[in-house]
Amino acid sequence: MSATVITYHRAVGRWEPNARGRLAQAAMALYAEQGFEQTTVAEIAARAGLTERTFFRHFADKREVLFYGMGMAQDLLARAVADAPASATPMEAVGAALQALGAVLEENPERARLRDAIVSANAELRERELIKLAAFASVVAGALRGRGVPEPAASLAAETGIAVFKVAFARWITGPGQPGLPETFRESMAELTGVLTDRLASSPSPP
């Protein structure tokens, strides 16, 4: 009997209920406690009471635990832009996409905060996060072109939307007195419009 088969039999209940969720939770806890770099898949599996083999049925590697929602987020962004009313301006369509993503992230603020702390602490993960955001911008620009928005307006609106996402998300994640994420996106978008249309726009009364 080979070692592989033994492992197979030992994994009582091969299709563990919510194995994915348990593995993700165990991984995040370990990354936060001892660092992403220092954590092994063996430790994650042990903490979750599952096998390494089960881990690799759900995640390609350690990093994917932190990025597996990316495809879903891209679909969400693209759909929100496409579904915005025909009368919506490009920036309003981008705003709708941020609202949709914000609503999802807000469902589990504890996870979002923990994930952000883990990603911020590791250079490789910070780089991966930048790539994720660049991919988001591409997806949004493509969806805007799908609405007939010409270039460079589509790319400008998309890249600016991601700039707002970055700044507003950082604000929400660090500020305990901050309103919800969708509201923070709205505030930041309004603030950016003020910043771009001269300081007059942000001063309460004209001279």
Added chain:
Amino acid sequence: MSATVITYHRAVGRWEPNARGRLAQAAMALYAEQGFEQTTVAEIAARAGLTERTFFRHFADKREVLFYGMGMAQDLLARAVADAPASATPMEAVGAALQALGAVLEENPERARLRDAIVSANAELRERELIKLAAFASVVAGALRGRGVPEPAASLAAETGIAVFKVAFARWITGPGQPGLPETFRESMAELTGVLTDRLASSPSPP
């Protein structure tokens, strides 16, 4: 006599005139011809008529040939923001920084185009480029805070400036009929203001 010493003596004219420039030119030509990944430091040195040892006196690795101007660019951006007139709005200060960077890049458009083609063709280099742009945004945000611009306005203006940089640079690099880079930055910034302040801003006459 050790191998090291022989190498030393073989490198006729240890301090070659413009070794750095010759190495950079040879490296860029090889990256463009056969790909970044496929090119070795030995090939670069041979093409430049210099030794590998000389290469490593000027560059830490193959990648640095494409990114060594980054520190200078950051200084330039920070100085341009700091030196903008006291009356300049945050976005005008960011605009001044883009103008300064654009003027430098425009000095050698051939190099800029070749470098862009090399970076675009390689995933690792594209990632490195994203990290560079994120660092630019941090530097600009810091310089804005140094002018007394509060957060989140400083980060929003800086990230948006980098968004404009990305889109305008891509436009300039691919469009042969495009005006100069500083002018393209100006155009894109104006276009973004139009996009953000509703479509009315970009339509010539009100209904």
